Amino acid sequence: MTDLRVRAGGGEPPTFLLLHGLGATGDVWSGLTGAIGGSAWVAPDLPGHGGSAPLADYTFAAVADAVAGLVDPRGTVVVGHSFGGVIGLHLAGRPGVRAVVGLGIKVAWTADELSRAAALAAREAPVFATREEAVRRHLKVAGLDGLTDPADPALDAAVVRVDEGWRPAFDPRAFGVGEPGVAALLAAAPVPVVLARGEHDRMVDAAQLAALVPNPVTLPGLGHNAHVESPAAxxxxxHGRAAGRAAGC
Incomplete structure (x- = not known):
């Protein structure tokens, strides 16, 4: 079993299982967990991220298996951002999962984009002389530059001290997961799924989502990290998923 760093809180199920994007940590959900009141929530660092142990090999299915034990069998709504949204779709058939919300999932990939991701996966994790430099690198990779204060103590989990200095905790081999196959995952999902994006998200556009689901959601004025920019959105x-209303898919 993969050793995971997990934050949790709240009360009764259904539990919101919050899965962050590539390069981030579970701390990106802090604004949302503070806004959902007494609802139960669980926010892990995915394998190879933050305080969670790496995997020998990264696939979407392997990451989903590593966090599957966090699904509350009494009822879980999986909320995943980008990479985490794909993991959420892989969890859709697990006992206890009631619905999946995928935010900012990149659903269309070119051969060049996949090639560049594979090249990033082959590189060693960069090492920096100072913690501040490592934090800046983490924020850049996670797409959080300008959205998160570099002095935030929550970033302690995002970097690690090594003999040569500091490096982001993120294992770059996770870049090599490949094309997610979102259409097939949606077709196989036995529970309601909603796909959403920020209006200004350059990773995925509204037409791409509309080709996959009947009623994708666009969050006005927000970008790729909409859950950080405006958690209340x-x-x-x-709450619609927790109440069991149809998710438009």
């Missing part, structure tokens, strides 16, 4: 999506 996600609340209607979360």
């Amino acid at each position: 996600l609340l209607p999506l979360l």
